[in-house]
Amino acid sequence: MLPWLVVAAVAAYTGYQIFGAIYNIYFHPLASFPGPKLWIAFPVLRRIFAATGNLDRELIKFHQRFGEVVRFTDDSLSFTTAQAWKGIYGYGHGSKQWPKEEFRPPGSVNNILFCNDVEHARFRKALAPAFSEQSLRLQEDLIKGYVDILIASLREEADKGQNADMTMWYNLTTFDIISDLAFGEPSNCLKNKAYTEYIITIFKFLQVVPMIQLAKFYPSIWKTISLFIGKSVQTKRENLFKIGTDTAMKRKNDRSKDGRGDFMEALLRHSEMKDPISDAELGSNAHILFMAGSETSSTLLAGTTYYMLKTPGVIQNAMQEVRSAFENQDDITFTSASAKIPYTLACLEEGLRMYPPVPTCLVRTTPEPATISGYAVPAGTHVGVHQLAANMSHRNFSQPDSFKPERWMPELNSDEKSPFYSDNRDARQPFSIGPRNCIGMNLAFAEMRQILARVLWNFDLELVDKEQHWAKQKTYVVWAKEPLLCHIRARKSV
Numbered sequence: 001m002l003p004w005l006v007v008a009a010v011a012a013y014t015g016y017q018i019f020g021a022i023y024n025i026y027f028h029p030l031a032s033f034p035g036p037k038l039w040i041a042f043p044v045l046r047r048i049f050a051a052t053g054n055l056d057r058e059l060i061k062f063h064q065r066f067g068e069v070v071r072f073t074d075d076s077l078s079f080t081t082a083q084a085w086k087g088i089y090g091y092g093h094g095s096k097q098w099p100k101e102e103f104r105p106p107g108s109v110n111n112i113l114f115c116n117d118v119e120h121a122r123f124r125k126a127l128a129p130a131f132s133e134q135s136l137r138l139q140e141d142l143i144k145g146y147v148d149i150l151i152a153s154l155r156e157e158a159d160k161g162q163n164a165d166m167t168m169w170y171n172l173t174t175f176d177i178i179s180d181l182a183f184g185e186p187s188n189c190l191k192n193k194a195y196t197e198y199i200i201t202i203f204k205f206l207q208v209v210p211m212i213q214l215a216k217f218y219p220s221i222w223k224t225i226s227l228f229i230g231k232s233v234q235t236k237r238e239n240l241f242k243i244g245t246d247t248a249m250k251r252k253n254d255r256s257k258d259g260r261g262d263f264m265e266a267l268l269r270h271s272e273m274k275d276p277i278s279d280a281e282l283g284s285n286a287h288i289l290f291m292a293g294s295e296t297s298s299t300l301l302a303g304t305t306y307y308m309l310k311t312p313g314v315i316q317n318a319m320q321e322v323r324s325a326f327e328n329q330d331d332i333t334f335t336s337a338s339a340k341i342p343y344t345l346a347c348l349e350e351g352l353r354m355y356p357p358v359p360t361c362l363v364r365t366t367p368e369p370a371t372i373s374g375y376a377v378p379a380g381t382h383v384g385v386h387q388l389a390a391n392m393s394h395r396n397f398s399q400p401d402s403f404k405p406e407r408w409m410p411e412l413n414s415d416e417k418s419p420f421y422s423d424n425r426d427a428r429q430p431f432s433i434g435p436r437n438c439i440g441m442n443l444a445f446a447e448m449r450q451i452l453a454r455v456l457w458n459f460d461l462e463l464v465d466k467e468q469h470w471a472k473q474k475t476y477v478v479w480a481k482e483p484l485l486c487h488i489r490a491r492k493s494v
């Protein structure tokens with residue numbers, strides 16, 4: 001009797017899966033959208049590719065094959081057009097934003113990145129002063145201090161004739177800067193030439209984010225996987241939030257640091273004047289600011305440095321520009337760096353196209369039927385623009401696979417004879433747009449310009465392995481960055 005029951009159960013399950021697959025492909029409300037049939041039939045594939053770090057590369061291929069809109073699961077659409085950015089993330093939905101597909105694990109505390117509209121407005125308002133022009137000016141000396149340490153450390157490496165892992169050096173610098181701004185204390189990464197336990201845990205945690213998504217959408221699969229890794233993921237998450245909250249509380253109880261325009265000061269002042277922000281929310285926001293503000297900028301710096309070194313002539317042009325624009329490196333300030341080195345800034349812009357720190361699709365859900373980029377989309381559909389696929393699409397950019405800083409130079413943009421004249425620059429939105437765009441964009445630019453200009457002013461750089469395809473990496477929401485080994489020599493004329 002028992003074997004028959006098992007056979008019947010297996011047959012029923014298989015029948016259910018086949019029926020579901022046929023429905024998804026032929027009868028689902030999204031059936032008219034093009035996409036890979038296997039993924040549409042079996043949506044779990046999307047989660048498996050994400051968990052193994054391969055989702056974003058696959059989505060680029062799908063867009064190359066199917067065009068500007070791709071249905072890549074039963075209920076998900078990915079776009080690559082400038083209009084889709086506006087339609088999905090823009091201000092067009094009034095005060096209501098389309099909900100995010102959250103990967104926040106159950107039980108964690110609200111923060112600016114993961115919360116509802118009401119909480120978001122509250123956190124965004126509280127944090128806005130920390131990202132104003134005035135605060136940026138207050139933060140300049142603090143940031144310059146860390147860049148000084150970076151340059152001194154790289155000089156030591158150069159003097160010893162050692163290769164420098166620029167991925168690591170940029171990470172150490174931005175972690176120190178953002179730790180000081182978010183928690184009121186440096187993480188001493190540059191000083192110790194090493195990551196802290198908190199940062200190592202962040203790296204490990206980021207790689208399991210897709211696993212947590214898998215858990216949320218397929219609890220039964222998760223139960224099996226979690227037998228092997230569940231406890232360690234849970235412990236990593238708990239450690240992260242505990243260290244984040246403890247450090248935030250230390251800053252809360254030490255108000256001697258007020259007056260330098262850091263993130264915590266903004267949250268605490270708002271809390272005292274208007275609606276209180278609980279200790280748990282302070283910790284959660286400090287933690288998310290640290291994660292959002294450090295890895296991203298260092299990723300862009302590493303990616304841009306790689307492409308500048310890999311593409312003939314680019315690093316030489318930028319070095320020459322920086323060295324002739326500034327006689328003394330102390331002349332490189334936030335203001336002068338934004339005005340005097342247009343080619344170097346264009347390199348950062350092109351880095352944001354080819355190696356965007358958030359390369360993936362930021363998923364939202366349509367609360368009602370909507371028109372996105374001219375396509376009628378039913379309610380309840382998961383939609384997003386795939387950043388990297390949009391940036392690498394020949395529909396948006398001429399010579400999309402080549403690193404061409406010129407495409408961002410204003411004089412070439414307006415030159416009809418330039419091959420980049422018709423580039424659709426609005427299709428690239430590395431900081432997203434609309435009410436939930438990146439609050440740290442100006443800070444990120446100020447910091448990245450300062451760091452890159454100072455490195456180019458001081459050092460001659462070369463890739464150790466010129467044949468390396470460094471940017472071919474896995475992605476787990478963010479890139480799994482590899483070491484970027486460079487020969488580094490102090491420039492001769494200093």
Ligand code: HEM
Nearest residue numbers: 112113292293296297357358430431432436438439440444
């Ligand atoms: C190159 C550097 C950076 C890039 C490419 C970047 C990109 C992004 C993107 C794409 C989003 C939207 C996320 C979403 O919709 O889920 C975002 C949000 C955010 N970013 Fe950045 N970011 C960078 C640097 C920074 C820095 C330096 C900070 C400062 C702490 C920061 C803080 C934030 C915060 C707090 C949010 C959430 C904003 C909100 O929901 O209102 N980011 N960032």
